[in-house]
Every structure is written in C-alpha cells, then in structure tokens.
Amino acid sequence: MKRTLQSTVSRRMAAASRPTIKDVAARCGVHPSTVSRALSPAMKHLVADDVADRIKAAANALGYRLNMAAKGLRTGRSGLIGVLAPDIADPGFPPVLSGITDHLNAEGYATIVVDVGSNGSEQDLVDRLIARGVDGLVLATVTLRDDVVKHCLDAALPVVLVNRVDAAGQLPSAASDDAAGMRLAVEHLVALGHQRIGHVAGPQHVSTGARRRAGFEASVRDAGLAARHTPVETVEAYTRAAGREAALRLLARRIRPTAIVAANDLLALGVYDALAVRGLACPHDVSVVGHNDMPFVDMVAPPLTTIRIAQRDMGEAAARLLLARIAGPEAASEHIVLAPQLIIRGSTIACGH
Amino acid sequence: MKRTLQSTVSRRMAAASRPTIKDVAARCGVHPSTVSRALSPAMKHLVADDVADRIKAAANALGYRLNMAAKGLRTGRSGLIGVLAPDIADPGFPPVLSGITDHLNAEGYATIVVDVGSNGSEQDLVDRLIARGVDGLVLATVTLRDDVVKHCLDAALPVVLVNRVDAAGQLPSAASDDAAGMRLAVEHLVALGHQRIGHVAGPQHVSTGARRRAGFEASVRDAGLAARHTPVETVEAYTRAAGREAALRLLARRIRPTAIVAANDLLALGVYDALAVRGLACPHDVSVVGHNDMPFVDMVAPPLTTIRIAQRDMGEAAARLLLARIAGPEAASEHIVLAPQLIIRGSTIACGH
DNA sequence: TCCGGCTGTGCAATCGATTGCAATAGCCCA
DNA sequence: TGGGCTATTGCAATCGATTGCACAGCCGGA
Structure with missing residues (x-):
C-alpha cells in the first residue's frame, strides 16, 4: 500500500519526463507485464486482440517510447553495434560506413563509430564499447596479426572484419578481392x-x-x-x-x-x-x-x-555477416569477397604513346 | 537466506559472462554499494583508502567493467550523444564529425551517428535516439524553419546545431561566418x-x-x-x-x-x-x-x-556547447562563429589576364 | 564517564522492462 | 455436470548499479 502510494507520488513529480510502461498500464487498467507483451511483436499472441489495441492506442496517446537501457539490462542485448574505423576523415571510409549503418539501422540497431588513433589504445576503445554492452563489433582497423582479434574472441563478442582481413582468417570478413x-x-x-x-x-x-x-x-x-x-x-x-x-x-x-x-x-x-x-x-x-x-x-x-x-556493398555484407554471427555464433566464419572493377580514365596510355 | 543461495548459484552459472559489482564485492568481503562508491570518483571520498585500494585491485583482477546500461537506467543519463548528419559520404562532413566525436569521447561520451535521408524521417530518427536515452543531440541537418527543432525543444533535450543554424536562433550553434x-x-x-x-x-x-x-x-x-x-x-x-x-x-x-x-x-x-x-x-x-x-x-x-x-574546430565547439547545455540547460543559447580563410590556388586569375 | 559528531559501511529501494510461473475464467466434450 | 484445456492476465523476481538513510564504531571535549 504504502509503496504504491509512494510510487504514484514520484510518478506524478516526474510527470514532465518520459512515460513508462507503468503509465500506459495505469491508463488501461492492466498490469505492466500485459503492456510489455502487447507491445512486443514476439509476445503479442499472448494478449487478447482488443486489449492489445487499447494498449497500443494508449501508448500512442501518451507518446510512450520503449526505454532501451532498461530493456537491454533485462535482456542482455543493447541493440548497439560498435564500429572501429582507422580514420573517419579518410575519404575511402564513409561509403563503407554508410553501407554498414544503413543495413544495421534497418534492423533496429544503432551504431557507435569510434575513430582509432585520435583517442586511446584500440584495446581500451574496445573495452569501452564492451562496457556499453555492444552486441557486436565491426573492425575496419585490424592488422594481419592483431591482439584485438584475440581480445574479442576472448570476450566471446561477435566480430566481423571489413575491408581488411586477419592473417589466420579466424574472423568473418567482407573485403574486396x-x-x-x-x-x-x-x-x-x-x-x-x-x-x-x-x-x-x-x-x-x-x-x-x-x-x-x-x-x-x-x-x-x-x-x-x-x-x-x-x-x-x-x-x-x-x-x-x-x-x-x-x-x-x-x-x-x-x-x-x-x-x-x-x-x-x-x-x-x-x-x-x-x-x-x-x-x-x-x-x-x-x-x-x-x-x-x-x-x-x-x-x-x-x-x-x-x-x-564495392565499398557500400562491403559495408552491407559486413553488417549482414555480423547479424548472422549474433543470431548464431557457432557458424563457421565466412569470408565475403567482392569483385573489383577497372575504371579507365586519363592517367594510363599506351606505352611509347 | 534462500535468495542469497539462489543468487550465488545463478552467479556461478553465469561465470562465463562479465563480472558484476557483486562479484567484486564478494571477493573483497564488502557490500556492493561500497564497491560502487570506491569505483566512482565522485563518491570515493566516502570509502576508506585501504578498502578502496583492495576493491580496485579486485576489480582489475576480475576484469570488471561497469555496465553502462545499468548505470544509465539508475542515473537517467546514458553517456550517449546522437549526431544527425545530412550525408556521411559528403566529404565535407567527416572533419566536423571527427571534431565532435574526439571531444565527446575524451569526456566519456559515445556518439551514435545517423545518416538522415537514407533511412526514415528525421522525426522518427530523433525518436529512436530518444528511446536510446541520448543525453543530447548534435544536428548538422537543420533547415531554417525546421520541425525537428521544435520537437527537440518539446522533449527538453539538449540540442546544438553545427554548420547550419536555425532562422530564429533559438538553439546554440557552431558555424562558420x-x-x-x-x-x-x-x-x-x-x-x-x-x-x-x-x-x-x-x-x-x-x-x-x-x-x-x-x-x-x-x-x-x-x-x-x-x-x-x-x-x-x-x-x-x-x-x-x-x-x-x-x-x-x-x-x-x-x-x-x-x-x-x-x-x-x-x-x-x-x-x-x-x-x-x-x-x-x-x-x-x-x-x-x-x-x-x-x-x-x-x-x-x-x-x-x-x-x-574551420571544420574540426566547428565540431569541437559544438561538442563543447552541447556539454555545457547538458550541465546547465538554463543558459542562454550561444552562437559560436568561426572565422573563414581565403585559400588562393589556381582557379582565380586577374581579369583580362 | 557520557555525549555529540564524524567516518565508514551496510541495507534496501529504485530505475523500466521482461518473463517464468501461477491463477482465473471460460469452453468443450464425455 | 464435472474434468481437463486453453486463452488471458497478474505476480514477482530479475538485470546491474546508485544512493538516501540508518547504524556502528571511535574520537575528543565537558
């Protein structure tokens, strides 16, 4: 009783802040768990259709938005993907990045891009990303024999390489031939x-x-x-x-x-x-x-x-590989090889003119 | 009693996964709250020095890393900043972005960059970032009269503009003159x-x-x-x-x-x-x-x-403004104007040769 | 010797969402 | 009419970290 009162009060005080699943539940006269189920495509079948509709309407009316941090805490997945880039300012990288992020965004993931080199050591950056609970990593930075590769394998973190590959071919990759x-x-x-x-x-x-x-x-x-x-x-x-x-x-x-x-x-x-x-x-x-x-x-x-x-394709392939890894980490590491293309312009000419 | 046993068991089962503050506490024979305090610079003064040292040593030994999602849930701050870019592939943007992320990374923030245009509507992207609990937003995309500006103001979300400004000058900005x-x-x-x-x-x-x-x-x-x-x-x-x-x-x-x-x-x-x-x-x-x-x-x-x-400086200034906004949202919106510079090369010549 | 104050720790609630389990209601068929 | 099912819903624990409050010592001063 007392607790209920208390939380009611605190909710009222925080009225300006974002509505939670509890607010939606209160408005519909149902339990928060029912709201959670109604709003989750995978669990929706457990809720009566009319109730689900009422809940969705209320959620919309309140402007309810899922709190990803809370969900992540409970489920252990953050929906975040880390991307390690050698240098964002390098003009070759943006197309790759855009291929990666477009594909991941479409699947509901957000990407954190970090520029190696300017900041601390790569190990440390990876650790910071792990602290953020990233579900996977795209590395565009690996050298042929790279400690980071081992570090990620140790952490049992799904990882794919893009543009570059590792010497042992241990990790899935997407790169040009x-x-x-x-x-x-x-x-x-x-x-x-x-x-x-x-x-x-x-x-x-x-x-x-x-x-x-x-x-x-x-x-x-x-x-x-x-x-x-x-x-x-x-x-x-x-x-x-x-x-x-x-x-x-x-x-x-x-x-x-x-x-x-x-x-x-x-x-x-x-x-x-x-x-x-x-x-x-x-x-x-x-x-x-x-x-x-x-x-x-x-x-x-x-x-x-x-x-x-094929830079964009490369990024997209890397994203796809990563999602596959996240879904089923046991799969053998696949190496996607993209065909390059000769573009003839003015800097080549027949020998001896 | 029973609960303690249970949690011990579950901890053992999850031995492979990341150590938590509880693991560190158990190893040191102290309460988790003490560990939290010892590891937080702001609260460290509440803990005896020798205990704090022991805790830090144990944390290191276990490879403990703070879970940002949990921290974010409790504190209401995610340490995440959203950046809306018009087009990552535009060669003008990377230097700005790199100025932004470098400064934010140094302050412990991570940045989520989203490319507007390729994906859904800007409103929707902003909402997704809000769902992720971003502490602030850097917009490089605003038009002079932009609904997104109002949307962010409504959400009471700290926002700064970079490179472009809004007509009313309501939001802080960093741009070239x-x-x-x-x-x-x-x-x-x-x-x-x-x-x-x-x-x-x-x-x-x-x-x-x-x-x-x-x-x-x-x-x-x-x-x-x-x-x-x-x-x-x-x-x-x-x-x-x-x-x-x-x-x-x-x-x-x-x-x-x-x-x-x-x-x-x-x-x-x-x-x-x-x-x-x-x-x-x-x-x-x-x-x-x-x-x-x-x-x-x-x-x-x-x-x-x-x-x-001054693209890099622009990004850095935007990041600084945003952090100031986050620290004290009441401040008047400041407009940082950077001086441009003429670079004379071969495409200009005296008229009439 | 007793008391006020200060330090250092522990306790437990809390953030918001998810989910296994329990409980209820309604329904079908024998 | 009763037993067993299924379809819904509620309950409560849980994820990991933070923090207000309570409490236990310990100190010095009266």
Missing part, C-alpha cells in the same frame, strides 16, 4: 604495351597492403615480366606524402618504369606529386593506376585510372 | 579586377545557402558592382550536377560573368563541368571560387581557390 584488382591493373597496363611496371605497395602489416602486393607480383610474373622490370617500393602508411617518397625511389632506378601501380588512390596522388617533382608528365611519360576509386579522383589532373571496389 | 567567407571571395576577385561576378547559390532553406547568398550580395554591393553584373542562380541541392546546371544558366546570360563564386566546393566542381561544356577555360576565361576547402580540391585541375572553414 585485392589480388584480382591488381591483376586488372597489371593486365590493363600490359595490354597497353607496358613492360616496366613499378608498384608502390601499402603497409605490409595490413591485409590490403600485403595482398595487393602479392597480387601485383603474381600478375607481372604471369605476364612474363622480369622481376627487375617490376620493382616494388613499400610505404608505412597510406598517405599522399608516403606515396610521393616511394615513387621518387622508383623513378630513381636505373631502369625507369613506364607505369606505376599504387596500392591505393592516396598513394597514387603522391605518385603524381613525385612525377611533378621529376618533371615527368602523366600519362605521357609514366602511366599511373590507383586503387579504391575514392570520390573525386575523376576530377584530378589527369583523371585517375583506378580499381573501383 | 558565411557572410565573411563570401566577402573574402568577392574582395579577392574584385582585387583581381573582376567586375562581372556570378554566384551559384545553395539551397535557400538551409542557412549556409541563404547566408552565403546574402553575404555575396552585400559584398558586391559594397564593392560598387551593379546588380545586373552580379547575377545569382540558385540550386536545390549541394551537388556537382546542380552546380553544373546553374553555371550553364549563368554562362548563357547576355553579360557573361568573368568570375563565378559557388556556395560550396561541390557546386564549384559542377561549375568546372559547365565551363568544359561551353569550351571555356578556367581560370583564363572564367575564374572560380569554391567554399569549404574540402579534401583534395587542391588536386583538381585547376586547383580550386576556395574559402577554408
């Missing part, structure tokens, strides 16, 4: 008559860097080009400045390449810078191919020939 | 001898579009240019295609402008397209100025002269 992309680039150049093709390789501790390099080497070998005619320079980071330095090294070689394949578009822009430094013209002196087809590389001079990867 | 930016652009062109300057204006229902247009008109008037020499064409959306169409209309006028100021860089790229269509060269036939200095406009041909706005 890096080797196939390089093959497209190399075969395009070979078809144009290029025999001396350099490669600016990305960081070798991330899968895109390592696999694109491997794809390059396999493709030039298959094309019958000698190793000394297909030099590789590796960078430590996907930046324009790093691409410039690596390209300068390539151009300083005795046998100068007539074409350069960069591991991504940012590096390719750095290659442009290097050509400018050396007073070489693209494409007449050196052809250049990028990778990713990030926004606006069609606007640079010359417009960049590049490998388009 | 749009008029000053246009003045920089116009004065730069006038100094180069241009007398006939066109403007591709952005959507007039958002503040950036309206204020930049107003700034343009005031500046050309102050420079003594006649209205018929300073035509304005308005677009409905900030897209490259819309910029192209508007620029084609400007170029079709009897008195052709020798310079065009676009309301943002995307529109400016559309202006480039239009010049190409008409067989005109930039900058020799027509100079072009953009706005925002989005990534890579220094790489296009010709490199774009534009107005750089």
Whole structure:
C-alpha cells in the first residue's frame, strides 16, 4: 500500500519526463507485464486482440517510447553495434560506413563509430564499447596479426572484419578481392604495351597492403615480366606524402618504369606529386593506376585510372555477416569477397604513346 | 537466506559472462554499494583508502567493467550523444564529425551517428535516439524553419546545431561566418579586377545557402558592382550536377560573368563541368571560387581557390556547447562563429589576364 | 564517564522492462 | 455436470548499479 502510494507520488513529480510502461498500464487498467507483451511483436499472441489495441492506442496517446537501457539490462542485448574505423576523415571510409549503418539501422540497431588513433589504445576503445554492452563489433582497423582479434574472441563478442582481413582468417570478413584488382591493373597496363611496371605497395602489416602486393607480383610474373622490370617500393602508411617518397625511389632506378601501380588512390596522388617533382608528365611519360576509386579522383589532373571496389556493398555484407554471427555464433566464419572493377580514365596510355 | 543461495548459484552459472559489482564485492568481503562508491570518483571520498585500494585491485583482477546500461537506467543519463548528419559520404562532413566525436569521447561520451535521408524521417530518427536515452543531440541537418527543432525543444533535450543554424536562433550553434567567407571571395576577385561576378547559390532553406547568398550580395554591393553584373542562380541541392546546371544558366546570360563564386566546393566542381561544356577555360576565361576547402580540391585541375572553414574546430565547439547545455540547460543559447580563410590556388586569375 | 559528531559501511529501494510461473475464467466434450 | 484445456492476465523476481538513510564504531571535549 504504502509503496504504491509512494510510487504514484514520484510518478506524478516526474510527470514532465518520459512515460513508462507503468503509465500506459495505469491508463488501461492492466498490469505492466500485459503492456510489455502487447507491445512486443514476439509476445503479442499472448494478449487478447482488443486489449492489445487499447494498449497500443494508449501508448500512442501518451507518446510512450520503449526505454532501451532498461530493456537491454533485462535482456542482455543493447541493440548497439560498435564500429572501429582507422580514420573517419579518410575519404575511402564513409561509403563503407554508410553501407554498414544503413543495413544495421534497418534492423533496429544503432551504431557507435569510434575513430582509432585520435583517442586511446584500440584495446581500451574496445573495452569501452564492451562496457556499453555492444552486441557486436565491426573492425575496419585490424592488422594481419592483431591482439584485438584475440581480445574479442576472448570476450566471446561477435566480430566481423571489413575491408581488411586477419592473417589466420579466424574472423568473418567482407573485403574486396585485392589480388584480382591488381591483376586488372597489371593486365590493363600490359595490354597497353607496358613492360616496366613499378608498384608502390601499402603497409605490409595490413591485409590490403600485403595482398595487393602479392597480387601485383603474381600478375607481372604471369605476364612474363622480369622481376627487375617490376620493382616494388613499400610505404608505412597510406598517405599522399608516403606515396610521393616511394615513387621518387622508383623513378630513381636505373631502369625507369613506364607505369606505376599504387596500392591505393592516396598513394597514387603522391605518385603524381613525385612525377611533378621529376618533371615527368602523366600519362605521357609514366602511366599511373590507383586503387579504391575514392570520390573525386575523376576530377584530378589527369583523371585517375583506378580499381573501383564495392565499398557500400562491403559495408552491407559486413553488417549482414555480423547479424548472422549474433543470431548464431557457432557458424563457421565466412569470408565475403567482392569483385573489383577497372575504371579507365586519363592517367594510363599506351606505352611509347 | 534462500535468495542469497539462489543468487550465488545463478552467479556461478553465469561465470562465463562479465563480472558484476557483486562479484567484486564478494571477493573483497564488502557490500556492493561500497564497491560502487570506491569505483566512482565522485563518491570515493566516502570509502576508506585501504578498502578502496583492495576493491580496485579486485576489480582489475576480475576484469570488471561497469555496465553502462545499468548505470544509465539508475542515473537517467546514458553517456550517449546522437549526431544527425545530412550525408556521411559528403566529404565535407567527416572533419566536423571527427571534431565532435574526439571531444565527446575524451569526456566519456559515445556518439551514435545517423545518416538522415537514407533511412526514415528525421522525426522518427530523433525518436529512436530518444528511446536510446541520448543525453543530447548534435544536428548538422537543420533547415531554417525546421520541425525537428521544435520537437527537440518539446522533449527538453539538449540540442546544438553545427554548420547550419536555425532562422530564429533559438538553439546554440557552431558555424562558420558565411557572410565573411563570401566577402573574402568577392574582395579577392574584385582585387583581381573582376567586375562581372556570378554566384551559384545553395539551397535557400538551409542557412549556409541563404547566408552565403546574402553575404555575396552585400559584398558586391559594397564593392560598387551593379546588380545586373552580379547575377545569382540558385540550386536545390549541394551537388556537382546542380552546380553544373546553374553555371550553364549563368554562362548563357547576355553579360557573361568573368568570375563565378559557388556556395560550396561541390557546386564549384559542377561549375568546372559547365565551363568544359561551353569550351571555356578556367581560370583564363572564367575564374572560380569554391567554399569549404574540402579534401583534395587542391588536386583538381585547376586547383580550386576556395574559402577554408574551420571544420574540426566547428565540431569541437559544438561538442563543447552541447556539454555545457547538458550541465546547465538554463543558459542562454550561444552562437559560436568561426572565422573563414581565403585559400588562393589556381582557379582565380586577374581579369583580362 | 557520557555525549555529540564524524567516518565508514551496510541495507534496501529504485530505475523500466521482461518473463517464468501461477491463477482465473471460460469452453468443450464425455 | 464435472474434468481437463486453453486463452488471458497478474505476480514477482530479475538485470546491474546508485544512493538516501540508518547504524556502528571511535574520537575528543565537558
């Protein structure tokens, strides 16, 4: 009795705040549990139709909204998904992110995106997300051998990788076929008559860097080009400045390449810078191919020939994989591989004009 | 008695899952409330130092992590901030977002970013965020007269605007000084001898579009240019295609402008397209100025002269304003205005060469 | 020696929703 | 007419953390 009175009073005092399931119940003269059932699609069959309708009407009238924190506390699922991004400002990432969030939003999940690098350690960020009770994680940041992978496996947290994969292939992933992309680039150049093709390789501790390099080497070998005619320079980071330095090294070689394949578009822009430094013209002196087809590389001079990867699809596939993992964690880890596409623009031209 | 036994059993069964405050308490032989106090900086002074140390050690040993959902339920604050973005894929937004999230993360908040447009109505998205218990909202999407603003005010939810402002100035905001930016652009062109300057204006229902247009008109008037020499064409959306169409209309006028100021860089790229269509060269036939200095406009041909706005600072300021609002909602709404900067590149040149 | 005050802990209610179990009513069929 | 069913609904525990209140010591001063 006393307790009832008390809670009535406190409810009245908090009248300005959001209505709860109790308010709806009081208005309908039913028990809160009945309201909960009527409003939950899965439990609705337990409630008489007319009562359910009355409850829904009352909920609407009161502007009732489910409190996700309370639900999460009780059910152990938050409806939150964490996304770890290497750098939100990197123009390649937004399309992927948008694919992820669109799919997850449609399924009722919300996503927390955290930018690694600017803030604390990755481990720590993951722990903070776990504290928030995320139901799963999308990692766009993993290196080939990554402690975070183990950390997540230990925490029994559903995790998928996007864009990059781990060396052991333990975790499900959605990524572009890096080797196939390089093959497209190399075969395009070979078809144009290029025999001396350099490669600016990305960081070798991330899968895109390592696999694109491997794809390059396999493709030039298959094309019958000698190793000394297909030099590789590796960078430590996907930046324009790093691409410039690596390209300068390539151009300083005795046998100068007539074409350069960069591991991504940012590096390719750095290659442009290097050509400018050396007073070489693209494409007449050196052809250049990028990778990713990030926004606006069609606007640079010359417009960049590049490998388009299915970024949105990649994000969507990752989201789908994650939801599958959450639904049934026992499934084997699946690796979704998306086909890349060659986009020919102005930065490649037949060798010898 | 019975209940204690029961909970012990259930705890044992859930051994695999995350340790709770109770586990830590049991390990230290203290009451859960003591653990809560020892672990909360604000309440720590109530606990004896040696006990607090023991508790912290035990928490570490067990790998204890606070359950934010439970805390949020009890305290009524989730530590979550919602961010409504017009389009994550728009290259102008990531720097702003990164300014927002960095600052909020540092203060212990997590951010949920939702992309308006792809998913349901904005109202609905806001309601979903409210259901998640967000402590505040950052809106990068508002139009000048926006129902969402009223909706948030009704919900008594702390809200700040970023990049755009509302007509009434009811809500705190962080934005660039749009008029000053246009003045920089116009004065730069006038100094180069241009007398006939066109403007591709952005959507007039958002503040950036309206204020930049107003700034343009005031500046050309102050420079003594006649209205018929300073035509304005308005677009409905900030897209490259819309910029192209508007620029084609400007170029079709009897008195052709020798310079065009676009309301943002995307529109400016559309202006480039239009010049190409008409067989005109930039900058020799027509100079072009953009706005925002989005990534890579220094790489296009010709490199774009534009107005750089302080995007990161804008995001950070918005985050700071929001936290202030959350701390003390009674404060008057403050408007932070950031100074823009003229970045001269290759798309502008003296009139008549 | 007794009392007021101060520290440090424990107790228990509470946030809002979910769900297993119990209870009731109404119904069907023998 | 009675037994067993089913369809609804209520009850109360529970998720994990926080916090007002009560209480037990312990101190110093009168």
